[in-house]
Amino acid sequence: xxxxxxxxxxxxxxxxxxxxxxxxxxxxxxxxxxxxxxxxxxxxxxxxxxxxxxxxxxxxxxxxxxxxxxxxxxxxxxxxxxxxxxxxxxxxxxxxxxxxxxxxxxxxxx
Amino acid sequence: xxxxxxxxxxxxxxxxxxxxxxxxxxxxxxxxxxxxxxxxxxxxxxxxxxxxxxxxxxxxxxxxxxxxxxxxxxxxxxxxxxxxxxxxxxxxxxxxxxxxxxxxxxxxxxxxx
Numbered sequence: 237x238x239x240x241x242x243x244x245x246x247x248x249x250x251x252x253x254x255x256x257x258x259x260x261x262x263x264x265x266x267x268x269x270x271x272x273x274x275x276x277x278x279x280x281x282x283x284x285x286x287x288x289x290x291x292x293x294x295x296x297x298x299x300x301x302x303x304x305x306x307x308x309x310x311x312x313x314x315x316x317x318x319x320x321x322x323x324x325x326x327x328x329x330x331x332x333x334x335x336x337x338x339x340x341x342x343x344x345x346x
Numbered sequence: 347x348x349x350x351x352x353x354x355x356x357x358x359x360x361x362x363x364x365x366x367x368x369x370x371x372x373x374x375x376x377x378x379x380x381x382x383x384x385x386x387x388x389x390x391x392x393x394x395x396x397x398x399x400x401x402x403x404x405x406x407x408x409x410x411x412x413x414x415x416x417x418x419x420x421x422x423x424x425x426x427x428x429x430x431x432x433x434x435x436x437x438x439x440x441x442x443x444x445x446x447x448x449x450x451x452x453x454x455x456x457x458x459x
Binding site: 334342 | 443
């Protein structure tokens with residue numbers, strides 16, 4: 237069966253510090269991978285999606301970047317965090333049809 | 347540009363009654379639609395989906411209706427149970443789910459015992 241791991245679950249970072257959130261998927265090959273953010277009072281905003289290794293599409297201009305160094309690994313990064321980067325970050329995978337989500341990372345930038 | 351809209355941020359329903367959550371979309375290329383349920387501090391979980399070749403899909407207490415001409419879909423939960431209290435997101439995709447999912451802003455459903 238397929239599983240998705242996302243870590244850490246919670247993170248408190250100072251403004252200007254770097255960020256690295258990691259997501260790995262097991263039990264499937266060549267999945268589509270996604271990073272979403274749920275900010276307070278808002279829906280799920282698609283940040284990045286990837287259809288293969290090294291292929292990243294950015295949906296919104298922002299202070300974040302994503303990389304896919306391996307087929308089932310998706311990393312969300314920032315060189316310098318802003319206060320507005322606070323939110324609940326979700327990784328997801330799909331192979332067509334429904335997407336399956338990780339447990340999320342609560343990021344608080346202070 | 348919000349392509350998937352859930353105009354009701356919240357909804358309260360008595361236990362045992364029907365809950366109806368609504369969703370509208372603007373992109374006529376969407377042909378696959380999904381509903382997700384989300385509890386606080388957890389990832390969304392998939393509930394039910396429907397493709398544009400159908401107008402209804404049923405799974406237990408959950409039924410999704412699609413009106414393509416109105417670009418509208420709805421999720422019916424009957425009977426509603428306290429455990430159904432959560433935020434519900436509708437989502438849409440092109441190419442029968444092979445493209446990225448676009449989510450609505452969510453509706454918080456509260457079931458009153």
